Amino acid sequence: MEILDKLIWPKGFSSDGLHANLRHNPDKPDLGWIVSDVAADAAGVFTLNQFPAAPVVLTQATVKKSQKLQAVIVNSANANSFTGQQGYENALSEQEIVAKKLGIKPDLVAVSSTGIIGEQLPMAKMMTGIAQLQKSQGTQIAQAIMTTDTKEKVAALQFGKATMTGMAKGSGMIHPNMGTMLSFICTDASIDGQLLQKLLRELTEITFNQITIDGDTSTNDMLLVLANGQSQEAEILAGSPEYDEFKEALYLLMKDLAIKIAEDGEGASKLVTANVSGSGDNLQARMIAKKIVGSNLVKAAAFGEDPNWGRVIDAIGNAGVDLQAGQIALAINQVPVIDQGEIVAENLPALEAAVKSKKIVFDVSAGRGLGKGQAWGSDLTYDYVKINAMYRT
Amino acid sequence: MEILDKLIWPKGFSSDGLHANLRHNPDKPDLGWIVSDVAADAAGVFTLNQFPAAPVVLTQATVKKSQKLQAVIVNSANANSFTGQQGYENALSEQEIVAKKLGIKPDLVAVSSTGIIGEQLPMAKMMTGIAQLQKSQGTQIAQAIMTTDTKEKVAALQFGKATMTGMAKGSGMIHPNMGTMLSFICTDASIDGQLLQKLLRELTEITFNQITIDGDTSTNDMLLVLANGQSQEAEILAGSPEYDEFKEALYLLMKDLAIKIAEDGEGASKLVTANVSGSGDNLQARMIAKKIVGSNLVKAAAFGEDPNWGRVIDAIGNAGVDLQAGQIALAINQVPVIDQGEIVAENLPALEAAVKSKKIVFDVSAGRGLGKGQAWGSDLTYDYVKINAMYRT
Known part of the structure; x- marks a missing residue:
């Protein structure tokens, strides 16, 4: 279709x-x-x-x-x-x-x-x-x-x-x-x-x-x-x-x-997508995915084209889902950043280039099961603040 | 002391x-x-x-x-x-x-x-x-x-x-x-x-x-x-x-x-305080208070000195606490804005002045009980976005 x-x-x-x-x-x-x-x-x-x-x-x-x-x-x-x-x-x-x-x-x-x-x-x-x-x-x-x-x-x-x-x-x-x-x-x-x-x-x-x-x-x-x-x-x-x-x-x-x-989120310059697999169930995967795209810090980093993947990890850890750092894999726009909880150091230059894309995709594997889920959000921009500081006045 | x-x-x-x-x-x-x-x-x-x-x-x-x-x-x-x-x-x-x-x-x-x-x-x-x-x-x-x-x-x-x-x-x-x-x-x-x-x-x-x-x-x-x-x-x-x-x-x-x-929140220009009383218990009051000071929309309105109290109401309604609109009272920097769920229309000019303060205080009464709680946050500014878009690079 x-x-x-x-x-x-x-x-x-x-x-x-x-x-x-x-x-x-x-x-x-x-x-x-x-x-x-x-x-x-x-x-x-x-x-x-x-x-x-x-x-x-x-x-x-x-x-x-x-x-x-x-x-x-x-x-x-x-x-x-x-x-x-x-x-x-x-x-x-x-x-x-x-x-x-x-x-x-x-x-x-x-x-x-x-x-x-x-x-x-x-x-x-x-x-x-x-x-x-x-x-x-x-x-x-x-x-x-x-x-x-x-x-x-x-x-x-x-x-x-x-x-x-x-x-x-x-x-x-x-x-x-x-x-x-x-x-x-x-x-x-x-x-x-x-x-x-x-x-x-x-x-x-x-x-x-x-x-x-x-x-x-x-x-x-x-x-x-x-x-x-x-x-x-x-x-x-x-x-x-x-x-x-x-x-x-x-x-x-x-x-x-x-x-x-x-x-088309307020002030958005980028679409941010999180694809999560390997969580205990689909609901957990959706919770993790939504936490990533909902994080102000992840959103601001996306706007700044800053490959600050630590904020993605922080968001994942705040999703209210039982996880182990050593089981986590993370890729940003197809560039592997974390594998089994360890940094893929040689990929960091490629990551710098990847985050300049208009669309930022975080692929997360939690290593816990068969659960899958996606979430979508926008970046956090000066225009978001401008629109919402001045909406009514 | x-x-x-x-x-x-x-x-x-x-x-x-x-x-x-x-x-x-x-x-x-x-x-x-x-x-x-x-x-x-x-x-x-x-x-x-x-x-x-x-x-x-x-x-x-x-x-x-x-x-x-x-x-x-x-x-x-x-x-x-x-x-x-x-x-x-x-x-x-x-x-x-x-x-x-x-x-x-x-x-x-x-x-x-x-x-x-x-x-x-x-x-x-x-x-x-x-x-x-x-x-x-x-x-x-x-x-x-x-x-x-x-x-x-x-x-x-x-x-x-x-x-x-x-x-x-x-x-x-x-x-x-x-x-x-x-x-x-x-x-x-x-x-x-x-x-x-x-x-x-x-x-x-x-x-x-x-x-x-x-x-x-x-x-x-x-x-x-x-x-x-x-x-x-x-x-x-x-x-x-x-x-x-x-x-x-x-x-x-x-x-x-x-x-x-x-x-001293990142990029903050104002301290935002929520004082909640009249909820079912203290935990509920704290949940409501924290939802208010945590709302990006409330925070951006505070930065813009925009008396957009509807966003405060929206945040209160999202706190996960059972509430009735008709029992809500809201004052912003001592200016009553909502009383028993109704707008205090004559106070809106005073409200425009009140939100220019460096400290914004929301006093909420939920009309449900004796619970009390407070929460504190900062406004959402261009500088917040700047700091967090550029933190690492």
Whole structure:
């Protein structure tokens, strides 16, 4: 299966995005929707932050009710987070307004927001914006969900007669934990909502949950998948070859979008990848991998093109996994640095060259078992500090 | 009890520090020791990193053997970490060389190192340096343990007829976990080593373990306390008024040194403090406080003097503690920002002024119980990135 870096709407899906005056720049869409012609089976994962934003609370309950969605309304510039009862009522109103416009039941509408925490949604602007939304095949929705993102993060692929397409946003406050930033995936394949929910949880663990930009899990993380069955193929059943194919497609799409988020981390100049093998189990491998890409010191060294592999070792030792120094192997961009806990001294000049790459890959072998895992992150740059020192003022 | 910002050697302690050619700058001491006239009762806490450096492994075993120490040898510029069997043998040699010079048993000598990970100690330079060490009342030891620290971190206080003095280093790779960076505390009070060990563990939890610079726990963290009894007062027994006084003195000194580390965090321009009350228990309060001061986004906002309190709320919600948004109160430098989960809108102009302070204090009330805790950290600055991008090259 080949990933294409664009949105290709599956059968029966449409979308739109526009500038609803939520942010100052009039050239930047800040409101959008995704609409399915029919109610789609749906699944979602959501932030584990103790203070989930109003749209997260509402949409989580909405998805749980029937595992069905027909529309997703989303805005950037305002997170509708930590906005109390008023914020929840605004999210409810938004859901009702969209439902009314589409002539569907409110509990088929997902509501999603991203942006500043602690400000009430400007409901007059939202209503004006929603009134203008059309059903098009455009891709402005991918821009409408951006905040400090520098580029759209979209992907699509075909499998059998079905199409799957997805988008994501996320640049800072990225350290997903069961849920993720914002990501919406649509497919015209047919699959039961409960089965989709189970699969989504499983794949989230090895894709979106394995990226980190800054260790902060947002209050607004949300990942939704809609499957509207309009490809007219038979329903995908657990255990079938079609299920394996669907799972592979969803995995590839989620992993691709996750890596695109890491690559576009706030201020990022490099993509940092950790591949861990040989740990006791897959979870341990993922913990080690995520600790490496999450270390400020590893991230700053990557930015400085500093072959300071000691910081990688330090991060591995902090992963909360039982390890022995003498069993560790480490390679950086294919250059072996540590073998059985000993420094491969003659490789250090090659290492100096390797760390100048735009992509830094740490391959770690823990020598303990068959566990494998990956994680992705960005480097820590002056621009990260600049963006986050000046975000609001 | 009043803390003095200098080293005052308690009775029966001496010290020295000198340049042993471990680093390039000839003006910077990089080797030092602390010596007691008699074997002192001693306690230590050490890093929980899975790859403890050779001196940590050796000193932890040494302290455990008899809870006694008479000397501490310490170097900067080289961490003797991830150096395999050779590194451990070098640490052993160092211990023996110091013991021989002092005419004491090797298992009364603590060995400690800080600096670059993964390089073998230059033993010829170490031996030359150790040969030159004197027993003086000088304070160069506080400089000899510095790496990227910009200033000495020392403190002393008097209680009864006894004196307690201490020093610490630590500027990056600071996120202690049961142990800490390097800190050495000496007193001429008399207290049993086992009792001292128990007290040290308890106080570490609420002092050194509550600071964070960058979330990375070093491979070399070590905190030692030596009590040599030379003030000639009676031994301090558990449960006595003298024990309470000793505990208070040690707590104040450890807290003072911990805050000095946070204040001198790599690249730091501000000290960030979180005071949490009203959580279910003290541990929860400490978890919340540490999450706030550990958040890159909070730290960058502090640097940018950006009153982006939403990031504080986000961090609180990520502390892994069960909380309700409607019960939260937050003040920043005494300006109430959130009360019972609602924004105190009229205070936002005052907040803009408050965040310009060199010290940023977040007071959080969780509305759940009687738990209290504090944590300290630094802001995230361009200089942090610069220091850590360029540390080695």
